[in-house]
Amino acid sequence: MPDKKYWESSRIHVSGLIVSQYVDTPSHFQSKMTLGEWLKKEKIPALVISDTRYLTQKLRDQGAQLAKIIFNKDIDFDDSNKKNSVATVSTLRVSKEGKGIKTVVLIDCGVKKNITRSLLTRGIKMITVPWNFDVFSLKEKFDGVIVSNGPGDPKMVDVTIETVKKVLAKKIPLLGICLGNQILALAAGGDTYKMKFGHRGQNQPCVMVGTKHCYLTTQNHGFAINEIPKGFSPWFINANDNTNEGIIHKKYPFMSVQFHPEATPGPVDTGWVFDYFLKRI
Incomplete structure (x- = not known):
């Protein structure tokens, strides 16, 4: 250790x-x-x-x-799938880190610390909030929202889903990671399901839809999107089983990935996802 x-x-x-x-x-x-x-x-x-x-x-x-x-x-x-596991791992307080022109709110559903590190190294101000926090009660103006990874069934995280619905309605740029990918889909009118095995490990191949680009990614999830919400397109698919690995809106800056772009452990092929998101806010 x-x-x-x-x-x-x-x-x-x-x-x-x-x-x-x-x-x-x-x-x-x-x-x-x-x-x-x-x-x-x-x-x-x-x-x-x-x-x-x-x-x-x-x-x-x-x-x-x-x-x-x-x-x-x-x-x-x-049975962790019958309870809100996110509530047991999310932060209990609001915290602020970093300096920069852009301010991003990170909704902590069980966030890995390298997501925080990845954002701070890109020169932004970050406000981390609990899963059930009303982001619109913040005194600070923010430019974007990130919904983190986390455990369990995304449908149990009802307050976060409602928050994301409000973020989408206000056209605020949003990036979902892992559980955040599923939460974005549910908030936008899509659906999710429990996989038989889930995806685990540091070498899951993901293809960017419409290209021949295949990225090696780190993954650890047991749920996935099975219904893409209206207005969105598949962004990535798993090269092994063709399951969804991310969605992106056709018009607005709403996007999410099922894999972990922050890696740690694993390959750093998709760290550019953070840059892509930040350029759109």
Whole structure:
């Protein structure tokens, strides 16, 4: 585990961890603590199971499903899709960072810190707000809105969806990332669905619609858009399964991507998405 300044969040967000092999001798030059020490510190249960392939086969056949780790006492299954998981990870306060001519409001649905870093390095003033905050109550004038990544079913994030509807009505430039992609679709009249497996990993190929450009992207989502809202066009599609990876409005500066342009970890092929958005505000 590296120094905290390199983290993408302030804490571990998984409820448990299963690995096929654990090596307790870290060799990375940035390491400050072993994985085992970190898990114990944050009270996260973990198991070493040599036959993880058996679990993989069950997931391959049946798709993503509920699971639990039992040690001594049985526990109930916890279905995160039946609750608003965003409310458990979003910031609780409004914060302001950076200096610049342009001001962007970042709606934190569980934002990765490299989204913040990516924006600040581009010389903007950024106001980060909770998922259920009324952005129009801010005293500052803002030039654009970004809806971040986050966990769970996008349809549970009702207040953010309503906020985005108001942003669209006022023709304020908007960029959605990951969960933000799904929220934009729902706010504009589209629809989303739960995928059988979801997209996980650092090498998901995405093709920009209308071009031969294919980008390697970082992804971690279990929901996707299955109905493009009126007035929008597909922006990117997944080269593996042709699922939607982003939408863009035909007239106004509203756009979103299902992948993570900020990477960390993964390829930085799509960092230009931030530049494209900022040029349109």
